[in-house]
Amino acid sequence: MIGRLNHVAIAVPDLSAATALYRDTLGATVSDPVPQPEHGVTVVFVELPNTKIELLHPLGENSPIAAFLERNSSGGIHHVCYEVDDIIAARDRLKEQGARVLGDGEPKIGAHDKPVLFLHPKDFVGTLIELEQA
Amino acid sequence: MIGRLNHVAIAVPDLSAATALYRDTLGATVSDPVPQPEHGVTVVFVELPNTKIELLHPLGENSPIAAFLERNSSGGIHHVCYEVDDIIAARDRLKEQGARVLGDGEPKIGAHDKPVLFLHPKDFVGTLIELEQA
Numbered sequence: 001m002i003g004r005l006n007h008v009a010i011a012v013p014d015l016s017a018a019t020a021l022y023r024d025t026l027g028a029t030v031s032d033p034v035p036q037p038e039h040g041v042t043v044v045f046v047e048l049p050n051t052k053i054e055l056l057h058p059l060g061e062n063s064p065i066a067a068f069l070e071r072n073s074s075g076g077i078h079h080v081c082y083e084v085d086d087i088i089a090a091r092d093r094l095k096e097q098g099a100r101v102l103g104d105g106e107p108k109i110g111a112h113d114k115p116v117l118f119l120h121p122k123d124f125v126g127t128l129i130e131l132e133q134a
Numbered sequence: 135m136i137g138r139l140n141h142v143a144i145a146v147p148d149l150s151a152a153t154a155l156y157r158d159t160l161g162a163t164v165s166d167p168v169p170q171p172e173h174g175v176t177v178v179f180v181e182l183p184n185t186k187i188e189l190l191h192p193l194g195e196n197s198p199i200a201a202f203l204e205r206n207s208s209g210g211i212h213h214v215c216y217e218v219d220d221i222i223a224a225r226d227r228l229k230e231q232g233a234r235v236l237g238d239g240e241p242k243i244g245a246h247d248k249p250v251l252f253l254h255p256k257d258f259v260g261t262l263i264e265l266e267q268a
Contacts, residue, residue, distance in 0.1 A: 001161025004184045006213060008142060014260045021258065025231045026216070027135030048216070050138045050184045055259075075259035076213045080142060082160070084184070098160050124155065125146045125189075125209035 001090055002082040006112075006132050007052045008044065011065045011078040015057035019044045022055065032055075036111055040064050043111060054111075079118070079128035087115045087133040099123045107133070135224055136216040140266050141186045141245075145199045145212040147175060149191035154207065156180045156189065167171060167191075168237055174198050188245075213262035214250070221249045221267040233257045241267070 012018035012081045015033060015053045023045075031045040040063035048051035056078060067079055084090040087107050095101065100120035110116030110132055117127040138146040148153035149203050157164045171178050174197035180187035190212060190243060202212055215258075218224040230234065234254035244250030244266055253263040 002182065003140070005182050008139070010259060010261055018259045025233060027227075038157055046138065048139050053214075055138070055141075072260055074256060075209065075261070080187075080211065093161075094159065099159060118187065122208060125144060125152045126206055127144055127209070127211055130200075 001084060001091065002131075003085065005051050005065045005091055006081040007054045007132075008080050009054045009056050009070070009130075010075060011056050011068050011077045012075040013057075013069055013073060014053060015042060016042060018057075019056045022046045022053070028087050029054075035059055039111055040066075041111075078116075078131050081130040081132050082133050083114075083132055083134040087117060087131060090131055091117055094119065135218060135227065137219065137268055138267075139185050140215040140264075141188045142214050143188045143190050143212045144209060145190050145202050145266075146208070146209040147191075147203055147207060149178060149189060152189045152191075153178045156187070158253050162187075164189075169193055171246055174200075175245075213252075213264050215264040215266050217268040218265050219268055220264055221251060223253055225258045226264055228253065 001134050019030050022028045029047045033044050035042045038124040039061055041056045042059045044055040056065050100123055107115035107117050115133045117131045121128045153164050153228045156162045165182055167176050167178050167213050169176045171235045175190045178189040234257055236252040241249035241251050249267045251265045255262045
């Protein structure tokens with residue numbers, strides 16, 4: 001069912017510093033910061049040959065990564081995103097097997113303008129998983 | 135400098151359960167467990183089209199993931215591994231820029247029989263990074 005690893009998301013307390021780290025120290029290609037107010041984050045995309053890293057910084061109030069950064073003040077890996085061909089079929093299959101989908105269980109339009117869902121980390125060995133329609 | 139994302143490593147408290155989760159619930163192709171006593175882990179490889187997930191379980195005493203699992207009893211993302219063309223050049227560049235390499239700073243032969251190094255998470259926004267010679 002799961003396909004490509006779309007991205008690894010890293011929550012960072014200082015977006016400029018994290019961007020410089022990936023660009024200058026690790027020598028990767030990075031984007032400009034992209035504010036995504038509807039998702040409560042500003043994102044810098046780190047392009048790797050086979051996938052991408054997304055550096056996430058809180059934007060506005062009630063950012064979904066604010067609590068994570070309170071617990072992990074240096075930053076840390078926040079979630080992984082796997083692509084699926086059919087997000088509704090994937091959701092239904094997961095729910096049948098007892099996995100919990102976060103929120104109201106309906107896909108939302110994600111940061112790449114595609115439907116996404118998040119799965120409960122307690123059902124997936126402590127890992128927050130985003131599913132994105134491929 | 136950094137190239138492909140070679141893998142994302144997830145430390146898991148129950149390797150059979152985590153393998154079943156990725157195989158049956160998430161529908162991915164998984165390997166048999168591979169004991170790697172020289173690295174203190176047993177690994178199940180989850181093959182994705184563009185990279186892989188490695189499920190790590192402690193093997194023997196002094197496993198490098200034992201303390202992580204004590205802090206994260208449900209499991210969690212342990213590290214990411216980026217490929218580099220020349221691990222010695224990468225190490226020297228990173229050290230020049232003040233980044234700390236774990237251990238004695240010399241590459242070891244990693245789980246894929248290639249030279250690897252680990253970088254200090256405090257220097258990389260709370261993320262443990264493995265570098266592997268491509």
